[in-house]
Amino acid sequence: MSEAMLRLTGIEKTYNKGQTGEVQVLAGADLTLAKGEMVALVAPSGAGKSTLLHIAGLLDVADAGRVEIGGEDMTGLSDRRRTAVRRQEVGFVYQFHHLLPEFSALENIVLPQLANGVARKSAQARAQELLEQVGVGARAGHRPSAMSGGEQQRVAFCRALANSPRVLLADEPTGNLDPGTSDQVFGALTGLVRGTGLSALIATHNLDLAARMDRVVKLDQGQIVAG
Numbered sequence: 001m002s003e004a005m006l007r008l009t010g011i012e013k014t015y016n017k018g019q020t021g022e023v024q025v026l027a028g029a030d031l032t033l034a035k036g037e038m039v040a041l042v043a044p045s046g047a048g049k050s051t052l053l054h055i056a057g058l059l060d061v062a063d064a065g066r067v068e069i070g071g072e073d074m075t076g077l078s079d080r081r082r083t084a085v086r087r088q089e090v091g092f093v094y095q096f097h098h099l100l101p102e103f104s105a106l107e108n109i110v111l112p113q114l115a116n117g118v119a120r121k122s123a124q125a126r127a128q129e130l131l132e133q134v135g136v137g138a139r140a141g142h143r144p145s146a147m148s149g150g151e152q153q154r155v156a157f158c159r160a161l162a163n164s165p166r167v168l169l170a171d172e173p174t175g176n177l178d179p180g181t182s183d184q185v186f187g188a189l190t191g192l193v194r195g196t197g198l199s200a201l202i203a204t205h206n207l208d209l210a211a212r213m214d215r216v217v218k219l220d221q222g223q224i225v226a227g
């Protein structure tokens with residue numbers, strides 16, 4: 001069997017909703033992503049996709065179950081180590097780009113590398129290379145406000161990949177774009193990921209885009225089932 005890059009086992013999560021009581025969102029979710037595998041996660045709104053992505057990306061902690069990244073068990077790590085692993089091994093993309101408005105596209109991709117100890121020159125070279133790969137190299141000096149929604153999202157992909165993570169988690173990455181742009185931007189994301197060995201879990205409502213992934217899974221009653 002191929003090497004597992006992200007493995008979720010028996011993930012449980014219950015939220016306390018105050019007066020309306022508790023709601024169990026994840027009830028023993030199991031999912032394994034092989035190295036280099038791209039998997040689409042589809043589910044109705046409110047089914048728990050964001051919750052699962054946050055737990056997989058070490059932004060939130062499950063009530064029960066285990067998260068392994070690159071074969072390392074993340075359960076019970078200190079906050080400091082979790083943050084370090086997250087910064088190094090996990091890339092996130094959201095529906096909204098969340099780029100820093102006062103910085104250029106290039107700087108938005110340079111900054112996370114500097115935070116990881118990369119020298120500015122190499123960080124700039126990598127940022128420019130990533131921007132070229134997604135077709136916005138000529139926009140490197142532009143601030144996000146001077147770019148289209150599709151361009152902003154391409155830059156956000158580059159930023160997520162800046163530190164060469166092993167796992168990419170994307171939460172409706174094209175949810176804000178019109179269908180044509182969405183298709184092209186999704187293609188750019190796929191192009192960036194393919195060939196790098198990066199494993200990607202991509203939540204989407206778009207079934208056409210989901211069908212372009214290696215595999216589709218669904219969240220059904222808090223568990224992962226084949227799509």
Ligand SMILES: Nc1ncnc2c1ncn2[C@@H]1O[C@H](COP(=O)(O)OP(=O)(O)OP(=O)(O)O)[C@@H](O)[C@H]1O
Nearest residue numbers: 015016017025043044045046047048049050051052
């Ligand atoms: N911090 C929280 N406190 C209480 N309930 C929460 C919290 N976060 C999420 N929930 C609830 O958990 C359920 C799952 O939420 P989640 O955001 O994971 O779903 P989702 O599948 O990503 O939805 P969408 O597609 O609309 O983004 C929802 O019913 C939501 O209201």
